[in-house]
Structure formats: structure tokens, C-alpha cells
Amino acid sequence: MGAHISIPMYQRAVKQRYRLVGLKCLKCGKINFPPKAGCKYCGNFDQFEEAQLSGKGKVYSYTIIAGAGAPPEFSEEAAYRRFYPVVLVELDEGPRIVAQLVDVEKDQVEIGMPVELVIRRIYTEEDVIRYGYKFRPKKD
Amino acid sequence: MAVGIVGYGAYLPRLRITKKEYQQAWGNCAAGIKEKTVMDFDEDALTMGVEAAKEALKCGINPEEIEILCWASTNPPYQEKMVSGAAAVMLGLREDVIATEHGQSIRAGSEALLTAWAFLSAGSGRNALVIAADAPRACPRESIEHGLGAGGVAYILGTENLIAEIDGFNSFVNEMLGERFRPAGDNNLRDIGVRAFTFASYNQLVTRALQSLMEKLGRKPSDYNYLVIQEIDGRSAKSVAKKLGFDEEQLAPGLLYEQTGDTGASSALLSLAAVLDQSKPGEKILLAAYGSGAGSMAVSLTVTGAPLKEGRNTVKKQLDENITYLGYAQYLQVKRYI
Numbered sequence A: 001m002g003a004h005i006s007i008p009m010y011q012r013a014v015k016q017r018y019r020l021v022g023l024k025c026l027k028c029g030k031i032n033f034p035p036k037a038g039c040k041y042c043g044n045f046d047q048f049e050e051a052q053l054s055g056k057g058k059v060y061s062y063t064i065i066a067g068a069g070a071p072p073e074f075s076e077e078a079a080y081r082r083f084y085p086v087v088l089v090e091l092d093e094g095p096r097i098v099a100q101l102v103d104v105e106k107d108q109v110e111i112g113m114p115v116e117l118v119i120r121r122i123y124t125e126e127d128v129i130r131y132g133y134k135f136r137p138k139k140d
Numbered sequence B: 001m002a003v004g005i006v007g008y009g010a011y012l013p014r015l016r017i018t019k020k021e022y023q024q025a026w027g028n029c030a031a032g033i034k035e036k037t038v039m040d041f042d043e044d045a046l047t048m049g050v051e052a053a054k055e056a057l058k059c060g061i062n063p064e065e066i067e068i069l070c071w072a073s074t075n076p077p078y079q080e081k082m083v084s085g086a087a088a089v090m091l092g093l094r095e096d097v098i099a100t101e102h103g104q105s106i107r108a109g110s111e112a113l114l115t116a117w118a119f120l121s122a123g124s125g126r127n128a129l130v131i132a133a134d135a136p137r138a139c140p141r142e143s144i145e146h147g148l149g150a151g152g153v154a155y156i157l158g159t160e161n162l163i164a165e166i167d168g169f170n171s172f173v174n175e176m177l178g179e180r181f182r183p184a185g186d187n188n189l190r191d192i193g194v195r196a197f198t199f200a201s202y203n204q205l206v207t208r209a210l211q212s213l214m215e216k217l218g219r220k221p222s223d224y225n226y227l228v229i230q231e232i233d234g235r236s237a238k239s240v241a242k243k244l245g246f247d248e249e250q251l252a253p254g255l256l257y258e259q260t261g262d263t264g265a266s267s268a269l270l271s272l273a274a275v276l277d278q279s280k281p282g283e284k285i286l287l288a289a290y291g292s293g294a295g296s297m298a299v300s301l302t303v304t305g306a307p308l309k310e311g312r313n314t315v316k317k318q319l320d321e322n323i324t325y326l327g328y329a330q331y332l333q334v335k336r337y338i
């Protein structure tokens, strides 16, 4: 977050960003998310298959970002929210990913809380809306 | 071959603003709401529609089994750019899904439902996904803005294990000037501020659709357990229902406007979801949708008895639980009015 991502780069990762599609390593069986050129766990470079992640996980750690500390593409949203939680989520399938946590007050965030994937607008640049994954406290 | 509803899901954003906030800010609230739903800063019609679709897909249909996708909104994320592709990627639908998009008026949700029904009836697929999501906008200085809410709803139509079967439908259009419209190139809804014009058009078209469908099916108001009429304000639906001889008990389960405001293209189908949430096998539902300018549609359904999923996220649950109230200044910010 915070770094400029060009439209072609965003386009290439649309399935990951919109639906958490990862790559399963066929050598060691672990799921890589976000997918990289080689398996993060065993270094395998060529044997993968696409894997749909469940979008369920737990908060592994978190931080609360104050509005003034937000990167420029988030400034309008940060001005409205004043504070927003960013969490490191450990997905049920293993990978840990950083995302915003929504539908929550800042004093309700806890390590270990179950969360679920939600697709929201991340930011808009060049009038192109960038949708992507966030998390919220798990319902039911 | 019977075609009908095999799954559905609603999505109401958790933010609300009350009538009182409008009264404090403007001296009055022009809409017959108690409170209304408001999208969060990072939500739009697409994200709400996708949430509703995910809830609907919990009926057990696999996203890859969806062969038809019909989308409806009067406020899609872009004025021109397809929405179906983004929705398909977010939901994991097939690339060769037959996709249609609707949005010229708030009747669009019901148009999408009937389009999907027609594709299935013609044998063009086995399962269709209908998504209607909307959050109408107007200038905050105009009284038409006071009643505008937000919401999404989705239906899976199919031919087996039906929750409700569609028995019949119709459509009426007529040229009606001066009510709700949005000029080309403008983001804000307008009207000419004459309620009598709006009601005359609504009354004429909705009444026509309902009467003519009952006639065609050989039914009368007392044959129906529920009546859903798309709510454009707090009273017009009640007034039409009463004139046609329906009673309050038939209408009440589908009345959402007081708690959501006008949810645009998703409105009539959200009301239908609220009715299905409490329906029992054998019951009959009559629905009328309306779009300004103007047109109407009526749809008749029979609840057929496939069991509803336990613990589902009902409309009532979303109306009453996990709500956050906004002040008027926050509302202006979150709507990007300021």
C-alpha cells in the first residue's frame, strides 16, 4: 500500500486482488499468496496450480494508522475516517497478507480475531477505481 | 419447465442516518423515513452487489454453474464501462457467462430478474444470477435527496429445488413528464417538485400492472398472502395497495422504506427478499416495480417449499443489527458531497 501501482500492473493481478487467487506449489504443497515467480517455501520455479483461498483468517498483528500518516491516494478516505486499522491477516491456508480492516471501531481490533474477506474500493487514481481485498470481523 | 428462485441474498450497508439529523441540519426532513442506509466511503453499487451475490451463492450453487448474469443499477461505478466483468472476476464466474446490464430507471432490478427468467425459460442455461444494487444521488440542497438510501440484493434463478416459482409477469410503459429524472451528464437526480405528478404516474402504472396481472391469472387480492410494491416514498405504495383492496398485513412484510430510504434499482427485490425470509410453502406473492418516466412491471410468485438456509443473513437482521449512526457532517463526507 502507498506505492504507485500502474494500471497494467494492477490489471495483471486482478484475480488476486478481486478474489484471492493464489498459487499452490506442487512440490511442497504450500499456497503462495501473493503469487511470486518461485515458491517462497521451497524455491520451486515451475510446478504450480491456481488455488482459490477461502478469504477466512485471523488477525496476526495490527496497527492503527492516523489520518495524517496515510499515503496521498488514501488522504480523502483517511480525512473522513481519521483513524483506520491495517492488519496482518494469517489466512486459514497459511499465507499472511496486509490489508485494511473495515466495519470495526478502532478499539475493537484484537490479535486472534476471526476475519473474512470483503471486496472494497482501495483508492482511485487517474479516475480508475482500484478494487481489492480488505477484511472485516467475521459474521456469524 | 418451471423457472424460479433457488437462492437469494441481501446486503444493507451498516451505516445509517436518522430523520432527526436532517431535521437538525435543514429544519425538516422531506422524506417519510425514520432512518436510511448509507454506503461506507469504500463501497459502491458493485461492492454491495457482490456482497449480496456471495450471500445468494450460499444456497449451494457453484459460481461456475452460473451461465447468465443480469446486473442492474442506476448508479454503477462508471457512467460507461461494463460492470459484469468486474463482478464475474470477484465472484469467480465463467468468462462465457451471458451478461446483460440494466439501469435506465429504478425499475432496472425487476427488468434484470425477468431477463434472467426469459433466458432460462428459453433453455439458454440452467442457472442465472441477478444482481441489483444502487445508491441514488441528488444535490444535498434538494429535498429529493433526503430519502435516498443504499442497498444490494441478488437472486439465483434455476429450474430445480425452487424456493419460489414465477407464475407470470407483465410490463407497462407510458410517457410521463416532470417526475424523477437525471439530465444527460449530470450525477444528481431531480424532479420538478410536484408530488401530485409523481403520484399520478406511479398510481396509474402500478395499478395497471397489478390489476392486469391478476386478471390474466384469474386472481384477486385475497388470493395473495403478500403484496410488494416498489416504494418511492413513505406512502405511495400504501395508498395504491389500499385502493386495490389489499390490506396492511399483506403489504407490511415488504415495507422497508422507513428504515432504508429509497434503495433505487434494488428496492423492489430487497422487499421481495424480506418477504421470502418469512414466507411458507404454498403462499403467493404479488410484486409491482416502478420506474420514473415511466414504467411498471408486475410479477406473480408462488412459494414452492425448498427450505431456506438456516442462519442466513436476513433483511431483518441487517436492518436491526450491527448498525453505526452518522452525524449529518459525516454523512456529507461519506457521500462525497463535500
Ligand SMILES: [Zn+2]
Pocket (backbone or CB within 6 Å): A025, A026, A027, A028, A029, A030, A039, A040, A041, A042, A043, A044
Ligand atoms: Zn513449494
